[in-house]
Amino acid sequence: MRLKTTSMKCIAISSLMFLFLSLGGINAQVIDTGEESLEVKAIDETPVKEVAKDTVKPFKRIKAGGVSAVVGEYVIVEFDIDLSFLEMQQQGASIEGITRCQMLGKLMEDKLYAHHAKQDSILIPDSQINSRLDQQMQYLISELGSEEKVVAYYRKDNMADLRKQLFDVNKQIALAAEMQGKVIEDVEITPEEIRNFFFSIPEDERPVFGAEVEVAQIVIEPEVTEEAKQDAIDRLNEIRNDIVENGSSFATKAVLYSKDEGSARKGGLIPGVRRDAPYAKEFKDQAFSLLEGEVSEPFETSFGFHILYVEKIRGQEVDVRHILLFPEVSQETIDKAREKIDKIRQSIVNDSISFAEAARLYSDQKETRNSGGRLMNPITGDTRFDLTKMDPTLSAQVYNLAQNEVSKVFTDRDRTGKSSFKILTVTKRFEEHEADFVKDYEKIKELALKEKQIKAIQEWQEKKIGETYISVNRDYTDCDFSNNWLKQ
Structure with a gap:
């Protein structure tokens, strides 16, 4: 392919860096590598641990707090580069072949985008940043076990300081993404450009597309009876009464009984819930309708049945605890569901009904049944x-299926732990093949558009670098930046 190697390397580094930028911060001081703790102090005589072999002249001594580069109003320090490498390693990403020069170049690109986003008055609502931040904090707390451990991990004095730091980092990420989107939003490609792109590639260099499949499914869920739902509500009422009337601990009850594994081990705690957070509407309605110390009546969401306790109200954020229960599904309803899907499968195999028609008539999955069970990637x-990138559970069921063959019945579990029965079929199979202009037109169009977008980005960067104040530390003047x- 004729996509520039340097550009593709930058894109690769960008994707690997995303989680670091989302969860880390430029002022963190201790990073747990799983083997030892690397402490970096901002003093002249402290060397930084080597994390990647560079391709330029070796660094004899680097100041951990020293400035590597300045782009517009943004400063990049040496520790930003070290932290980038360490965070990539922690996330299981390979840093082999990525030099400090390349990492600095990627960080400078991010700052260039963010700087000009501000210059162009691009605005990102704080609510959008806070929503993303809430998700990150939930992830960090679930991974480390508590707010206190998260604060200690990032060497902050309190959660407010940490949230402010992560807010600033997320704001820069959002500004950079918005600016990059603005650069390429008007880039379009014509059929003639697509044709020229494809036929300009030598035949022996044309891309090979891996094996692909189109898949449809039928889902049968064991019936949840009204009696089972009422039993869950009654059990929550018992728990609630013991808390309200007898002073029992909500947190203890959550540890003992809640089916939400993520929060149960923390006493049901979900900190920092905001009105724009990605929770069920019914959940947020309860969270913002109660006073501190109040416990809700049982209520239902798509996850199951809950009771909720408001622990603390902090402005536009609420710290809550909740207990989640699922209605019990009897063995009788499970057996009925299994019998039903067995009969559906047999009818399809016997050609009594098509898979698509059976999906429309019988599947319990609303999202797919109207399209004949067809799944969207x-x-x-x-x-x-x-086939090499799809969900392992799905791949295992369809990998060896011939076109229009129906899988055996298998059991699947959704995010709530609820079981259902499924059958799958491969409606169309595309074997691994060299790119064909007609058969793979949409994929070729995507590649051609991506190349044109990369060129637009390169032209924008070249222009803006010339217009922007940029200073690079002399230790990096021998770097072969893309x-x-x-400005040579």
């Missing part, structure tokens, strides 16, 4: 799934 937005950061 959440990554690409189309109906094709790359952009003209040194």
Whole structure:
């Protein structure tokens, strides 16, 4: 392919860096590598631990607090680069072949975008940043065990200081993403450009597309009876009465009985709930309708039945605890569901009904039944799934299926732990093949558009680098940057 190697390297580094930028911060001082703790102090005589072999002249001594580069109003220090490498390693990403020069170049690109986003008056609502931050904090707390451990991990005095730091980092990420989106939003590609792109690639260099499948499914869920729902409500009422009337601990009850594994081990705690947070509407309605210390009546969401306790109200945020219960599904209803899907499968195999028609008539999954059970790839937005990249559970069921063959019945569990029975079929199979202009037109169009977008980004960067104040530390003047950061 004729996509520039340097550009693709930057894109690769960008994707690997995302989680670091989302969860880390430029002022963190201790990073747990799983083997030892690396402490970096901002003093002249403290060397930084080597994390990647560079391709330029070796660094004899680097100041941990020293400035590596300045882009507009943003400063990049040596520790930002070290932290980038360490966070990538912690997330299981390989840093092999990525030099300090490349990492600095990527950080400078991010700052260039953020700087010009501000210059162009691009605004990101604080609510959007806070929503993302809430998700990150939930992830960090679930991984480390408590707010206190998260604060200690990032060497902050309190949660407010940590949230402020992560808010600033997320704001820069959002500004950079918005600016990059603005650069390429008007980039379009014509059929003639697509044709020229494809036929300009030598035949022996044309891409090979891996095996792909289009998949449909039928889902049968064991019936949840009204009696089972009422039993869950009655059990929550018993727990609630013991808390309200007898002073029992809500947190203890959550540890003992809640089916939400993520919060149960923390006493049901979900900190920092905001009105724009990604929770069920019914959950947020309860959270913001109660006073501190109040316990809700049982209520239902798509996850199950809850009671909720408001622990603390902090402005537009609420710290809550909740207990989640699922209605019990009897063995009788499980057996009925299994018998039903067995009969549906047999009818399809016997050609008494098509898979698509059976899905429309019988599947319990509303999202897919009207399309004959056809699944959409959440990554690409189309109906094709790359067998090497699809969900392992799904891949295991369809990998050896011939086109139009029906899988055996298997049991699946959703995010709430609720079981259902499924059958799958491969409606179309595409074997691994060299790119074909007609058959793979949409994929080729995507590649051609991506190349044109990369060119637009490169032209924008070249122009803005010339217009922006940029200073690079002399230790990096021998770097072979993909952009003209040194303005030579």
